[in-house]
Amino acid sequence: MTEPLPSEPLKDFLNTIRAGEVRTGRVISIEDREVLVELDGFSGAKKAVGRILLGDLTRKAIGHPSEAVSMGQQLTFEVIAVDWQQERVWASASACEDPALRAFLLGLRRGATHQGQVQSVHNFGVFVNLDGEPVDQCTGFIRVPELSWRWINHPADAVTAGQRVVGEIIDVDTRRGQVQLSLKALQEDPLVPFADQAGSVTTGQVTKLIPFGAFVRIADGVEGLVHNTEFRDEPVEHPGQVVNEGEEITVRIVEVDLVRRRLALSTRNLPQNGKRST
Template sequence: MSADTAQPTTPPEAEMDMGALLDLEAAQSGGGQLRRGEIIEGMVMGASPDGLIVDVGTKMEAVIPHNEMLSLGIDGASRLKTGDTVRVMVLQPSTAEGHAIVSLDRARGEEGWETLQKRFESGEIFEAQVTGHNRGGLLVNVDGVNAFVPLSQVESVRRDDPDAANQLASLVGQVIKLKVVELNRKRNRVILSERAAMAEIRKEQKDRVLEELEEGQIRTGRVSSITDFGVFIDLGGADGLAHMTELTWERGKKAKDLFQVGDEVQAYVLKVDRENKKISLSLKRAQPERWDTTVDRLVIGQILIGRVTKLMPFGAFVRLEGPVEGLIHISELSNRRIQHPKEVVKEGDVVPVKLVRIEKDRHRLGLSLRQARSDAEAMGFVFDANGSVIDYPDDVREQFGLPPRDTSAQPARREPRTAQEAIEQAVARDPEPMSAFAAAFAQALENAEAGNGIAETVAQVAGLAPKDETPAPAEASAPAPAAAEEAAEAAPPAEAQAAADSGAGDTETRVSTGETSPDQMPHNNDEGSETAPAEAPAATEEETADGS
């Protein structure tokens, strides 16, 4: 066998494959060099501490640093998987470490600038993720273009807030609504505004809400801000104002004591001014059932106990139960004439009151302190000569958290043993003659022995009969309490005093001499003479005595 025939032969397919490989190597070594600014496609190979490793078709691999793929979000590296194809721009063809540096953001930036230009011209509102922050504001990447949101244009952070830096940091990673307010590609400057975007969104929402709202509706909203004059409620894009007088049925409450920003509330629509785009709300009218339910349990004439919340020249407001509050008119505070409620009560006082009027349509209650006095004394309340409460029953002290009674400072009060003592004690407690006169009968009837001597005792105290006159029998004196009570109710205090002082003697003389018959005695009426109330008890007593 010759030497030529002994050499191995290479298959034609192998020769072609070897040639292709040589051509490919030549292409990579000669014409495959990367150029700065070139946009090429690459395939993701994996991740490294420096960024993502990308095969760009050259001998060396390329790396996309983390800060060059912000357009994918702060967690953009996790969105790309091995085998994904990406477009990148060459920033540095070769480094000392033997790889190229490429940017995904800058490759997308060409399209991003065009997108931003369109949004700037149209005023479009869009969403973007916050990628970072500094002292001046927020950093945002929009389709590969780095943009900036100044602190003054951040909706949720105030410039004068000392904690502004921490609040900015808390927004990193969040998606916010933005609007392009400045665009300059030559200077690579893009300014965005969250405040402008939200203002436009609220305007659109407010117009929509204004069209939907109707007076009398009850809507759910959230407290957006609290001021000294009221509370602003966000009704889903439109803010309405609930004035201080419309916050609660209770008086003396401040807005900051009742609500906090962010609280969900029910609001009653009082008025919708579409022309001026204003909404008036009421929070207390959104829950009328609380007031109605409480008042439905009350009865006219009922004795209630409440706390004085506010004094006004015309009367005193008293808080009763829950959201229920009533007014004691100045004329219902005391039997005597006063110039201001502070002469009888002060704010914070606990007082017994009589319910005299209910106005459901106006959510008002009329109360009386003076009319409740007799019943309150039976309950254990003690009043001074002016009508002010000076002592309370033990159960009331416990209910309202009043201090315990100081027994050492109060002299023991001796109960009256006779009608005379009962009447004298009543007159001493109350300088008003008619109220004392009426109260005297009630106490005399309870304390006198079998009712004997009541008529004479009352007449003597009131100045209607001499003290040494022979007392009439009990049967004859029975009409006297009724007549005196009738006179007490009919005559004003001033007129009763005048009658007691000047008409007693004349009445006795006329009755004893027969000048005036019982049928001619004036009756109790609204237009009676000034002496009529005082004459009635004395005449009845004398007539009864003569008849017996």
């Protein structure tokens, strides 16, 4: 069964709206977790309604929409999407909350590099003051997996507060006023030198035991899996039967998958002397 289409005038109006553009409207309803606005520019019998959820009203911490807006207030917002079933527009007022910040963000592009200074380091990631951003803003953020190819205990192992960094822009979020950066994207993938090393023997440290195998680090930023079937001629039930975390072992590189960044290792049929062949 097909979904009912909006009335023709409203349908035509909604067809003119594009995600990412800026629109204005008047607050007509304040609910517990959202605000409804009547979009400017439409004069049909049925209202063109925008829906702004609590998290998209403002970047400030609030518990109820009434703390940020009032009935009849005129708002400027970014269109997120058009909901044809409800005949409403999803919108974000927070994306337009700071015009200077919005202009800065829209001037950036994914894949470009950008510099900045580390403002603070936390266990969940790193905040960066980007060059050129508005005063008193901190728009850059680096998630822990994007800091380095190598294994780190804490982000502080990779960067420190006050340090200058250069990262690749992997996302620009006008709603949150944030730029996602990656330092790792500008670093050489340490797995690449092993691309043609299938069959060679090396040593590594067991970093983690899981029910079906053990992860072994053979170089900084390079870990591979020894499956339970690759420890002995007969499969073991758990890797803890043959190895321990932190133990140094000799392994053979079975397969290197650069696309999925997977490294398959084995301890079967190794040279008697256990020496490296690489």
